[in-house]
Amino acid sequence: MKLKLSTRHQRLVKITSARWQRRAIFLLGGVVVGAAAVMLAQLADLAQQAFAMLLSKSRYASLLVTPVGFGLSALLTARLFPNAQGSGIPQAIAARHLTVQQARERLVSIRIAVGKIVLTLFGLLCGASIGREGPTVQVGASIMFAIGRVSPRRQPGLILAGAAAGVAAAFNTPLAGIVFGIEEMSRAFETRTSSLIIAAVIAAGLTSLAVMGNYDYFGTSAVTLGRGIDWLAIPACGVVGGLMGGLFSRFVITVARGLPGVAGQAIRRHAVPFAALCGLAVALCGLVSGDTVYGTGYTQVKAALENGAPLPGDFGLLKFLATALAAISGIPGGIFSPSLAVGAGLGSNVASFFHGAPLAAIMLLGMVSYFAGVVQAPITAFVIVTEMTGEHTMVVPLMTAALIAYGTSRLVCEEGIYHALAKGFIERSTPPTEAARAPARL
CATH class of the missing domain: 1.10.3080.10 (Clc chloride channel)
Structure with a gap:
């Protein structure tokens, strides 16, 4: 009996230890x-x-x-x-x-x-x-x-x-x-x-x-859509952001998978000069923009949201081009913040058609729409924008814009950029004998 209790006790200790270790x-x-x-x-x-x-x-x-x-x-x-x-x-x-x-x-x-x-x-x-x-x-x-x-x-x-x-x-x-x-x-x-x-x-x-310390990534902006006509900015931003986000993803995915013909062969054989050429194009975008499209875009967007000041009219397009060039160049770097900056620029452009509408609110709609269009993850898009700005009164408009953008993006690009690019890494890393096995998750 003592031996049996001791064995049970040891087993319990072992299980508990394994759980706490995990x-x-x-x-x-x-x-x-x-x-x-x-x-x-x-x-x-x-x-x-x-x-x-x-x-x-x-x-x-x-x-x-x-x-x-x-x-x-x-x-x-x-x-x-x-x-x-x-x-x-x-x-x-x-x-x-x-x-x-x-x-x-x-x-x-x-x-x-x-x-x-x-x-x-x-x-x-x-x-x-x-x-x-x-x-x-x-x-x-x-x-x-x-x-x-x-x-x-x-x-x-x-x-x-x-x-x-x-x-x-x-x-x-x-x-x-x-x-x-x-x-x-x-x-x-x-x-x-x-x-x-x-x-x-x-x-x-x-x-x-x-x-x-505790902070909101893009600051705080107590804004909401007011007049009934202002709510038309939701589908407008959703369509524009989804379309542009889908175009961005399709372009990056196409280049990553390899362009056909001479152009694709030249990029593969001369990857470093191609990256330098992309860098030169980014520098030209920077000069045209007045040095606003370099880096993450965080400073410009945060200031615009907090001050209620519109971004330059060409900011969204030039930031789009600069980010796309960096993405296809092969250098390490993400598209999260730049995508939100592009969306803010597009939102600022859309807001110019809604006189008297709250600029910051429409910029948020542009941010969530473009980001949802790029990654095709609408829930993540509106949750992350809501948390980053601390703006909870815009949850329903942001959700709606994200869903519209997601649907629009799917018309242009069938799959989100991250999962499409992940397939390339899986194919290059998986031996033929392993390809047929069930995927493991860690």
Whole structure:
């Protein structure tokens, strides 16, 4: 009897220990991801400030610095940090679908995380129209994956948790982090890991709050749609944002899959000169815009929302071009913040047709519409915009605009950009013998 009780006790202790170990891994990972996100955010601000100082000395310095920086970043990515190019979210999605650990490690690892951080900062230092939030997702997934590998037992949901924690910490939007994990990363809700994923998001969010304090990413703007005619801005922004977002995604996906003929062969053979050429085009966009389309676009949009001042009429289009050029160049960098900036510019353009309407409200509609059109994740779009601005009176209009944009975007591009690009990483990383197996999720 004593032996039987002792055996049961040992089994209970073993089960309890395993559960607490699993929880500790997710919580520790969330803290580390939060710290990494804060570090990247602060360094990104410094990088953009340094580039702005350069432009204050000579506006035309970008004609040299930006193309050289693009070319060097593309070279370093190809030679030292392969699979660190672009946003990083497609790599995290692909890693969850691969069955071989070595294949996953080529997409999410500490080496990749370091390269992603360094080269994203380098891109911002050179004036690239990129964001840090997408890279934070790949960094978060890489950190969680690395922590999981030192665990004696396999821990499901780590990559998903790391990605969600990355979004939460990067934008100070915990709810958006959870929704992003469900809608975009997994396209399903995994109940057995849901509480652990939420725990990781909370840990990352608390770490961000402890270091940077509570804040709204794009400030606060107490606005709402007033007159009945103002509500026509919802379908207008939804259609315009969805159409432009779909065009952006289709263009980037087409180039990523390889253009046909001589043009496609030239890009593949001369990737570094192509990146430099893209950088030169971005610099020209910057000069035409009055130096407003470099970097994330955060400063311009935040000021416009808080002051109720319209963005320049060509801001949306030029930011669209600069972001598209950076996305196809092959350098590391995200499209989250630049997409929101493009949407704000488009919203400002739409607002010019609604005299007397609240400008900030229509800019928010443009932001959510364009972002939903690009990523084709309407729930994530309106949740993240709502949390970033602290504007809860606009929830219903934002939801409606996001759904209209999603439907419009689908007419132009059949699949969201992240999942379409993830297929390329999966195909390149999956041996033929593994392709027929059921996908593993981590």
